[in-house]
Amino acid sequence: MRRKSKDELKVALKVLGIRMSDQKPASNPPASKEGREGREGKESRYKDTLNLPKTSFAMKANLIQAEPQSMKRWDESHLFGRLQVARETAEPFVFHDGPPYANGPIHMGHMLNKVLKDFVVRGALMEGRRVRFVPGWDTHGLPIEHKVMTELHEKGKTAKLDTLTAEQRHMAIRRECAAAATKFIGLQAEQMKRLLTLADYADPYYTLMPNYEAKTLEVFADLVEQGVVVRALKPVHWSIANKTALAEAELEYEDREDLSVYVDFEAADRAKVAAAFGLLAEAPTTSDTSTDGSGVGVESEDVDDSRFLDVTPSFMIWTTTPWTLPANLAIAVHEKYRYALVEIDGNTTILASDLVAAVAKKAGAEKVVVRAETDGAKLVGLAYRHPFCPREGRVVSADYVTLEDGTGLVHTAPGHGADDYRTGLKEGLPAYCPVREDGTYDDTVPEWLRGKSIWTANAEVADRLRASGHLFYDHKFMHSYPHDWRSKTPVIFRATEQWFVGVDVPVKRDGKTLRQRALEAITNEVGFTPEWGRNRLRGMLESRPDWCISRQRSWGLPIPAFRMADGKTFLTPASVRAVAKRFAEKGSDAWFQESPADLLSHYDAKSDAAAPAGFDVATLVKLHDIFDVWFEAGSSWNSVLRARNIGYPSEMYLEGSDQHRGWFQLSLLPALGATGVAPFKRLVTHGFIVDKDGRKMSKSIGNTIDVEALLKEFGADVCRWWVAGTDYENDIRADSEFFKVSGESYRKVRNTIRYLLSNLDGFDASERDSILEGISHTSLESWMLAQVASTQELVRDAVRRCAFREAQQAIYHLCNETLSAIYCAATKDRLYCDARSSSRRRAAQAAMHLACDALCRMLAVFLPHTADEAFRALSGDNACVHTERYHTLVFTADPRWSEVLALRELVKGELEKAKARGVENPLDAGVMLPTSHHHLEDFVADLPDLFGVSRVVMAKDQSSIEVVDLRGEPRCERSWKRDGTVRQRSDGGTLSDRDAEALGIA
């Protein structure tokens, strides 16, 4: 039977709830044991003579109760306002808030965004800059309007709306929308404040404010003046029943049976089609074929008939909306697909190779012969004749062509479809739309269709095609089709006149287009964090179409355009500015309440060079388009930064990476058009919050995290600490477990601060700097303060770069390693046991005071509450860290300190090994340093404390570090050290010289 190992014994004891230290084997050297027992017996004999830590700064943060108190204190002392006054002459830091949409409580994304922005704001403030950060909200737009309409619908109030005039109706909806937006702004503002963000909450911006609206119109006026605002056709979802455009959100998809037709479009040039398929258009004569260019003769008898294309083939398309055929202008193919020239029951036509069988089967064809095949790319450019309109169309390329349905050749009517429209733009085709707003054809179609409803046209078109031999096959087809959510009637795509900002129109200022200028700006003038944002934005700018800025809705800023008696549109830079002035006075509701004359009361046609001849305000009729909300948000640089004299451009815009497409791009374009200068110097983006498995958060999956609940459980400072630690450039995984981890990390920092504060009890801060002037470069203080100084530099630089994680890690390392593990551990003995006013002790206190002060300033950016709480504990209840700025710290330490620290690591290793010999408590150990370390003689006085041992000796002829067992020597009952001076004193106690002196006994 073997003896139980110590570990096994331990485990057994642990199970029994007994601590090993109470059960030390008798074989252990007695000194340690006696010491321990002595301590336990006379625990308090000298305890009261020590300078033990003492502070009112609690270990438990209690953030949930304490943070609101800080908020109240800052609020009542008008912190934001005071900072504006105090920094009036300081260098401004122009920063601008992108407006979140006011349609619900805040979510994790808002928290991330707002907290990151607050780091920027507070970082700049700590640098001593003047920062006027104005929070804003986007208030107009469809989501609010849709929500309001849905509620009205549910309450049965929409019927009443329908009895009103158009303008009354707009106003009724607008009132409801304004109320809803205002409600959510109030809710969100409170939640954002609860995140301890510092901003001008007393004077925020809303896009619905009259002044904001007026400044947005001024941007529009500038763009009109620069010549980039154009009017053009674009297809939109259209409700025939309500004669109105609809948004995607207003559509309901329902099954509907339609007539689907396969139509043959006759090729216009047989020879070119033949060439595309590698066939000959004419049956060659002998002489023709004897020389074909290659010099090889071809015998006419050998020529296969199949090489001749002797009939004119057709292109076969498939559509479920025969009524759009009159608007057909093109046929789209995919360049990479294979297409077949095929004879189906005597009919020679072209369709995708992969679909020949399916189409033939569907139509019940009996004889199918594939004559030749070619790539889609070869077909592009071929012309065809429209089956019943007197014109030709072209085959074009489009990558959305699929082989799932139809024929692989897509009927394209740019006036009746989104894809078709884009293709039309690319190919230079007009958005031709012969359908009027009531769903009937206009006079541009063949006579037999004019004035007819498109729904009755479906069958007539099919009949006509059948009669003329163009209908290959038709059948009833059940499919999902969009319907108007209110009237439940089917919706159509219909091209309507819209306002655009043209991105390829030369701007008057410098003759460059907005696209060119935008690409220049992001290439040369704007910084990106992360850097790949530049490429991403470039790709978007290169491919983006003209910006459609008009919407046919109620809830938004009206586009101040009128129709004149001659049917032309009236809108000039001066007229827009005049309406802007009116809106500034009355708000944009005026558009629905006032006459054109009133709206243009600030307009004088005589002084407007752009005014049309024969202008008569009395004949004007208001148009009712509103702006795309992005135009409003994209004008915030003017409506906020310039209107409030904050400065232009902004140092940075900081938003989620989705805003490359959104706010960034749609601020850049109007700003470049209106001013020629980008509204931001730098774009910083963050990723999206996903769950712990990397999946996006969604209510339907149920993996969302509620911000309110998070704040209630952890408090804002812990949430902010989590944000500070995220790698925000990419997706950010979040889980409530992660906040627990952040809470642990926070506590570590808090405890370090608490310990610093607790050793400053009774310290006179006014003596600090003179004490620190006298410290030596080899002192622990010099080293620690140099670490504080370099950390502060690192933190400041990292915050400037928005590398918050780096800053957080540096702060954490300072607390955990430099302070807690090394400096505080090393100075514990002198702080506790030295005479209260010993110079060694006071030097440590001075250094700790400065470290604590610097730590508060660094943490002010991340932990506004905790930093201020600590700062007040350090500097008095009237102090506020948020009105402070960084101090310049210049501390240098002896360059040999890196060696000292490396030596410390070695010694720690040796001490660990010595545990096997029974020297478990470092205070039972002495250390003999080899001759290789004798050049560190200057540090020897501090080395025992730095190593946590009782004694360090520079030993002669020593070749390696040696740990000496001091358990045989007496230990000081007060300091628990065995330093060689320990002996019996006059009070009967066993003390070292230092401790006896501290007690004033011999």
Add this chain to the structure above:
RNA sequence: GCGCUAGUAGCUCAGCUGGCUAGAGCACACCCCUGAUAAGGGUGAGGUCGAAGGUUCGAGUCCUUUCUGGCGCACCA
């Protein structure tokens, strides 16, 4: 489908222009301390760098393919 982007220890992340046995912190394990105590200190274990090919004397790092996420491509903001 297209564009951009990420995938390194259980978790969160470093690893620059290719080059010593791939680093931190947290968590974990073990130990010390019990005069920072619902604290503090020390030591340690842990990774086929998403997968498969390739270039190279040498690849987490470059190339190709592929898998799995995220964002963007609409009158959603």
